[in-house]
Amino acid sequence: MTGFDFGIDRLVIGLFTGLTYGLLAVGLVLVYRSSRFVNFAHGSIGAFGASVLALFVADWGLPYWASFVVAILIAALLSGLVEVVVVRRLEGRPSLVGMIATLGLSQLILVMSLVINSDGVSGFTYPKPTLLPTFEIQSLPIGTPYVAMLVLAPVLLAGLGWFLRHHRMGMAIRAAADDPDIARLEGIPARWMATLAWTIAGGIAAFSAILVTPTTAGAGMEGLGPDLLLKGLAGAVIARMSSIPIAIAASLGIGVIEQLLLSNPDTRGLVTVVIAVIIVVALLRQPQLGRAGQDKGRWRRVVLPPLPEAYRGVRSIVWLPRVSVALGIAVAVGLAYVVSNDTASVLTLVAGYTLVGLSVGLLTGVSGQLSLGQFAYAGIAAAASVHVADSTSNFLVGLLCGVLSAAVASALVGIPAMRLKGLALAVSTLAFALATSTWLLRQGVFLGDGIAPAKPTWWDYPLEYAVDYYLFALLMLCIGVWVTNNLRHGGFGRMVQALRDNEHAARAFTVPNRMRMLQLYAVSGGLAGLGGIVIGHGQSQLTVNSFPAAASIDVVAVTVVGGLTVTLGPLIGALIIVGLPALVGMSTVGQAALAVAWLLVVIFLPDGIGGVLVRGRDLLYDGLARRHGIDPLRERHGVVDATGHASSPLHERPRLEGLVPRAPAATHGAASILTVDGVSRRFGGVVAVDHVGFEVAPGEILGVIGPNGAGKTTCFEIVAGFTRPDRGRIVFDGIDVTSATPEQRAREGLVRSFQDAALFPTLTVHETLMVAQERVEPTRLWTSALGVRSAERDKSAAADEVLERMRLTHYARHAVGELSTGTRRVVELACLLTLEPRVLLLDEPSAGIAQSESDALGDLLLEIREELGTTMVVIEHDLPLLSRLSDRMIAMNLGRVIATGTPDEVRTDPAVVTSYLGADQAAIHRSGLRLAQPDGDRGPDPLATRIQPVTSR
Template identity: 60%
Template sequence: MIGGFDVGPDRIVLGLFTGLTYGLLAVGLVLVYRSSRFVNFAHGAVGVFGAAVLGRLVGDGVLPYWLALPVGMLAAAAVSGAIELSVVRRLRHRPRVIGMIATLGLSQFVLVLALLVNSSGASGPAFPAPPGMPSFTIGNTPVGPAFTAMLLLTPVLLVGLAMFLKRSRFGLAIRAAADAPDAATLNGVTAARMATLAWSIAGAVAAFSAILMAPTQGTQSIESLGPALLVRGLAGAVIARFSSVPIAFGASLGIGVGEQILLSGQSSGGLVELALVAVILVALLAQPARARRDGEDGGWGRIGAPPLPAAHQRVWLLRNLGRVVAGVGFAVAAVLAFVISNETASVLIAIIGFTLVGLSIGLVTGVAGELSLGQFAFAGIGAAVSVQVSVRTGNLFLGILAGCAAAALAAVAVGVPALRLRGLALAVTTLAFALATSTFLLRQGWLLGDGAQVPKPRILGHTFDLATDYYLFALVALLLGLWVTANLRAGAFGRILVALRDNADAARAFTVAVPVRVLQAYAVAGALAGLGGAVIGHGQTQLTVNTFPASASIDVVATVVVGGITLLGGPLLGAFLIVGVPGFLELDIIGQAALTLVWLVVVIALPAGLGGPVLWLRDRIAALIARGRDAPVPSATDEMAGPTQAASSGGPITLPPRTVPLRPAATGEPLLSVREVARSFGGVRAVAGASLDVAAGEVVGIIGPNGAGKTTLFEIIAGFTRPDRGAVLFAGRPVTGLSPQRRAGLGLVRSFQDARLFATMTVLETVMVAGERTAPTSLVAAALGATAPDQAKRRRAEELVTLMGLAPLADRLVGELSTGTRRIVEITCLLALEPALLLLDEPSSGVSQTDGVALGEVLRRIHDELGVTMVIIEHDLPLLARLADRLVAMDGGRVIADGTPQEVRTHPDVVRSYLGTDHAAVNRSGVPAQRTTVPS
């Protein structure tokens, strides 16, 4: 015994047995992720369904155990494959978080199906154990046949799975489709079919795990095995970074051993879940930071709420239509307090509480694009702290404030790993945290313990004892939550979060402080969840842990998606369906299954949720009201009106005075100095000791063949990639260790090859994001609805948009524009940043020859009239010849020539590596370059 825990050999052996099944779960999760870059949150539930099928077949004597085992595995494989085929694949053009949320609903639906198949829902001694397996004792611990089956059968399944993936035609196809889907398709492998096959195999493996684990779970119901199994498998998969099957399996063995040791303690309730949270946090923090969102496929524009046309918004009623509808709605809701019963009021209070928590998910997921599965855990923390502080101080409002603050701090602490690993980190961490909160944290005496008496609100001498009275108090809290959320979503803070969601790298290049803004989003969302928890908590007579189960975190996510994840009123619409229907109607298990099926259909069929028909009705009403006043909206053909040509002619470009003076370099020192930087990726040396000096006011062109290391050098200079060695100095200041946003704040600004920018934002909004450098947004001001700072940013953005010939497209989404027009939008954003030095990465890429000439004129004017220093990577040599004072040629990650354009163009190494093999690039822009003779 160590510290009250048994670490003897019997516990370790039992832990290894249990870890075998966890390892199989993790293997299934890795298979699914590698095949489709997707986490199936129904994975554990699918395994439980397979176990339910076996339990029913064996329990009713339909089949003997060893024949029922493959049947149960096949049933789970069919369910898992059907999920991928009928749900996940249908949602592939929407944001990935929507598909993962759909699997959360499917997990509940599949668990209900499992209970319908095996109504006893039993595990432990009542669940069939594998016959013919020996039982024995290790120390004082009996080892039953289920553990023995784990030991004997798991290696067989693993070896068979490994042989299938490495030797069989289908296994090789699955691996090929997972690693390189495009290349696999060219070789005749259908990646979509291979993904379905991988999901089916994972489902069968999950069933195998659940079947062998069910007899070992004591009196735990089969329904509760779903989320618990999932988190244990997720922990191993996270340690393996969802990529390595052996690491996932080995880590799961360790998790199994740790679980058995923790369960041996006298007071082990919730310790396992708490330890899983710690393991996941440590694993995530230990992994290398990932600057880019892994495999993010966008799609937010397909589910968003398009604003009314600008002409419609000139009509006061249409401009304020949302406020008018909300005001009428709240007036009607307030009147209801005087006509409804206490039972009805209690249901409405629950709807309000879920809506407030849902608003937090709408902010984190619908706006910022990060999936959180622990918001109801934060609500529980907020409720518990609010009650405790209210009791001790006698001040309800101080208690609610403390509850919101506690929930905000918890959300920030749990969300820290998402700062390093974009995508799945927050979802996995918060799911584990939700389980640990309900099983351990809230059970502590200083929070809820065995239950806490709840003080009722008392205002102006009136105590809100009755549910109908308290409903009015909850309604005020909802109004406050909606007001703050609306301010944040509609203002500059919401715009920043959308920018981070659409393209985090571009946002960083525009000086957006990503860690600060992400943590602010988590904190605000946590505070909103805490407010919702306080509303729910103070509506109870006695508050217990059962009020905030882990499953409620999934329910509240469902309310947001069903109502419309990008809509402010989406959580309210979804709460009426998912919370209101079972609250007003008594639903049996079949009714619960039907309700879950209904909201799944809504998610699949209505991209904007229940808010979609509401938006359609809004647009019809707006069209009727504005009839006769509407002005034409720019069409797709209007885009080609020539923003590039417009920007290349006209009046002088002017910028406001610098708000942060640039620290000048010492006399005679270059503005930018790159010294012997090197960077390798695996065994590939992308940059191998490159050096470069750029003087203030200079235009330097960088040329070289593909793979020469040019873009990687830019990444190092701009701070998006850290060099293995070497240093970067800007204006005499070492910046090698600074983030991209810090460098952009100093005036070292870069562009990107693809000029993607922010697909779901308008041109004007995109330029306003770039205005963050000169006028950073205050979170407090944004939450309170202060508009003056944002209006100043809007005016400056409008000035630049007009100046660059983009005014007709100001309200068009960037994702709808051609590459050439996006390039001009990007340059407009760069101007808004007040740069000192521009790093332009192939600015003519994707631009027509005519627009390429005009683009050169724009860049020349920016340099001549603003004195902006430029470093340009470009394959269009005539364009560089018109712009550059000096050319630098690279090959193999090194600088091979540096001098005037003519000197570099005729350098033998340059001719050999680049010019001599690409005359099309030499003459691309129609301005003939001097013909270079290639030595024979």
Template identity: 40%
Template structure:
């Protein structure tokens, strides 16, 4: 039965829905492959659709040049993409496995470009529309007014069967079960004789094969194949489905992909709906991110291997080199023609946007793929403002501020979740900007808009390509100085703290949400400056000048140059953008350029600046030296008001996780100047009770009263500001920061370095103040964590197994320090500890827990000899 429904400007027909389900099935294949790879390696494979395109190129070549039958060539293409997927895991993912997840994901962005360019170079005329081979043996027909061609029949018949086969393989076969098991728990799988790394290679190979099938069924139905069409645009359909499924559920991903296909086909029935499908996808992804809740704690990532190493700065030499470089760059217009001057300006603009990526990704650890889209918005606003006779510098600032505000806005949905979700949201926004926003009449419109500014600044003619280059160079220098200043502030220290260990930062009164939003605004602001400079470099402008590929290039130049390096994006832009602009190489050479930087990043995650650092360290091995231990600092008098009376009253709190009761009707009191020990076997609920007191977990019943105030609904940051400090069992702190910087985070001020040094001296670790925390042994990290806990002049301190990993001498010193701080400040202290001799020496009272309940409360002697306590340990 055929039917049709009119919905406003849209027509919903039987044929349209069928076509949407057909194309949606190919999106479902892409989504399934993305989920498979993410579950096995924790990486979003941005090269997923491009790996499939490579297999499609081989398949088309085999048929058109060698006359191989369709389905045999089809199998060849599938095997090529499967091999490319497996090779990607072995050659790229494995070498980068010890790097933060951002680095391999950026490598996937570069690999995507490499595979697309390579595919077009292999078969430039056989990858689109009617030129691409049609599936053999497929039926044809019609559904209503829709003509079912062979490619659509393949999408509707073969793709669903392959999805079903993939599901059967993963859920019923031994290899499939091994793949899923290794992805769920690599350690258990390894102990069971299943090699996780081998299973990961299998996952990538399967995903590659699936993407090849999707590409070979999609290509006959599209027009001209471009890097945009088979890159971010197509990938977004599968990526959005996988993201909404939280990269976990194959079934949900398939259902969402089919829905996207149907909605897309319905929207094509209205001429005025260009770009609407991208808006729908962005809204769906944003809603999915906003609805998602954090599950568990995020494992620390090895940012110390990527960020710039701590070393004694060579300030005079650095200044000399910088002045020479700027002076040399300023001479470019003197010997370059107008066209080359414009090209150099474009390189500078991309470098500025790359610097914004370095802020958001290099400093904050959040992968963003919308920086050039933000730059496009800023450029459009700046052009509009300049057209209304707003002075050029003011127009650029207006555009940059709006870009910063929009950047913060699109970061909001992903604030409460951790992982790569921001990358999905920002890629969606980049496509919305390119396909819809910039074409609005109140921005650039659909026609070419004049963009070169008129007038002059300091005698420099802005309308001249050579003159405008000097303006762009000045903007680059200003941005570099601005970002250098930002990196030296307490704000930057807090950003790194949140990146390295968000929970520890929140426990030190650092607002993770506020910090991320401020960083997003700063990154958008800098991207806006770069985008405005880029926009005004052209004599006329349209949305075509801001493709999504530029946002990907902005990330790439930051990684090539070196994440965490101030000058890295400039070097990366010169390589990735400058070489193609000035040399105009053929497609094969462009693939080579991409291949070279991929090799660089896999071997040196710090990029070009990392190579320079390695060379410098070999030439000057004694550059980094530990400063001599300073003389003992005079202890400053403790100025905070001593607390008094009841500090903490936990009233019959209960916390369940599903069917497991972690804490049940537990109560705890702490008075000022009292040291309370919390004991019990593993799983007794001690740490969960700490989580409830510190605000990381809310009780389902009962309440927490601190200094007479009910704080049950306050988060950890608010409680820390009220005076509750805590440590964690892991004692990870902030691996990328030095010990001194870590204490400064706890002090919440950039002007307390003297106080921070004094605290390090008091706790006996002053000699390690310039050592990165990630390089400290566990015992010293615990001492440092305790230093941070007392640094903020708290009223109540919660210490979770503070002596784990300490020697007997260090444990004695720990007890002395705790009692000394209690006498000095009157602070209340609660200690979770398994070392009973330490607790009986320092504690006024012990509270014993078992199976979530408090079973004893009294003096150390009373609790230790309590029958229920003895039974809880002995069974």
């Protein structure tokens, strides 16, 4: 039918192949449920088990089935050891660190497999199962490996299903995967259950690899790389990384689809493309899978903080980095005149990898997103540059078009990727990389069967020799480093870090997350494209093999080993991982040592080798500062009092006058500045907000109370624009803003705070206040890339003024994550006031602070209203505080407004009392409340107490 073979033999092969992918998917699901990231070493662990069996049977002559069991056990133990030695050490760090570590493990384990048995893993010579029958289906021979898969795989899957559902240990694995904390409370050792899950997954990987290798027609076990992993991931992603039966069924379907595509010569090269599309569609249908929200609070600072101001007066500190950079460039240029052409080619390759690594440093380091497709953009740019340069006879035009094509490709991939963060982004970009290398670049319009790239010319001098071309590569590298450094340390990098640390808070500060992330994808793609151009034009013949999908994984290693903290980290990593092996040559043992070094850096040096150099630099700067009478501890950590601690800013009276203009009254003839008109919101079958409506007059403070689960915070999210209502509308100053984004509402003056006041843990207080000024003076991408600092200096001066007025100067250089809750509240208020709010939505401002600070906070809020005329809507469980603040109060319960009026009227309303104390009359009487007294005496207020909930949702 239409060129496709639907014969029974083709379908049977598809089912057998799909069963292999299904087993891989099962292992990936088990690991994900226990560790919440993809184990990129899953296929390599299977390869190791296959190598062990080949060693036992082919080299040592041991019985097949005994070796089969032992090899599976060894692979299972290896996988469990990986969890104990590596994964467990990464607990508490972002999930992408775990994925990066497994990338390093994958390389190491594959090298170990080759060391164990380098010649016994070919499909032609690999041992096959014994003592099993063979048969034919429509002249298609079904060998013993297929028979073993047909007989044993269902038994394995049935046994695994029974174990997870009915055995005590299996149920413990599921419980620990669902909620480790609750599992520990129930006496389940959650960590060891994760180890057991990894162990089972490793055994399944070996089972699959051992049976599939004899069917690979000569391919070695290194074929268990990104391509096969992607096919296993497809089934796992369709199953939402949770359901083993769905993963198996989906994998069987993928195996059949693959065989049908292979049966048609016109679609044979589209297998990876179709699987990539399946993965992206599956991910888009479940956008919460693998989102980075679970990593909130785990990030480290990856951009060097600015030097203390006092250090800038020390000439040796000011000139040392400039002299060092100048010497480094001079040495790099001088190498062109002393090295051979072969060495120059290696240095050019190092420059290309460094440029691609710079793109990884921006995307993975600064924004916290793992992309495994950067070399795909490099290949696209190289092809575009070569073709345009050839057709226009202008190398510069070709270069610019190549960079632009990579930027556009990255931005296009970034459009759906903005919904696919964390795990999902890594998987989707890996799919894109494989589709690019196996199909896109093979098209005639790109690289086809190979093209001869032109060389650049300088003043009519062609750079034909490698030593001459190396100077061009060095120039491109300098430009790339300069632009990257400007972006990382300017306003653009600061905003991207803010979005990484706390996307909601950044949006509340008017940072447009979609636009900034799209810009980031485009810039990172352009940098990767520049690296691809450097690599591509440096070769005599450019083919698809110049940009393999595996290189996207290698360049992640380059960046991580060199260090995500420093701009030049990728250069350090490229010299070690790319340059060293090419210059000195490495045996298998040397490659294993390099893989071990990569892994050790990920585990023990979170900031890479560059981070070690930075710490050495800081020690040197501190020593130079001491020689000039400067106290490094005082300058780096702020001024403290005689006790060694800075006092809480809540106890110091701020100077609000002149801080921001007085909030204007309504300008569109509306009596109310904020109107919430009948908004409702459901989450599945749960009604979170049910026809809520209220109005707030200019300058008024409206208090909102209610028990946990009343829907207060959800209502706030609707008003602030973070949640879209199912019905109803929000009117701000006479304008319907129901469809406006949080950024648009904040720019107009409708600003909200958050319960935890987490802000941006890795940014300093000074940098956080500069983020809040994006509303006044938005950062421009091009000015940030070119290093124009005028706007940055204005923002810094404005932040210094706010710090001084809010009594926060002591904390200017402190990371927000180091501050007490009370101090973070003041920092948050300072940021909110910087936005010149007309209405402040404060979500439990006193949560987590001491009672003495709560009283001071109330004074500060009243002063803000008095001095600045700011309207406020306040959710609060400290009822005495809220009663003191509020002009009016509303009470919510079960998503509805159940009372409104003065604070006294609302607190003593029978419906409100019942919502807090329940309908049990004995409980109400024990509270001391006397309801409906004829003389109006209602007795003591049972709600006039400080109630601290876990959450108000």
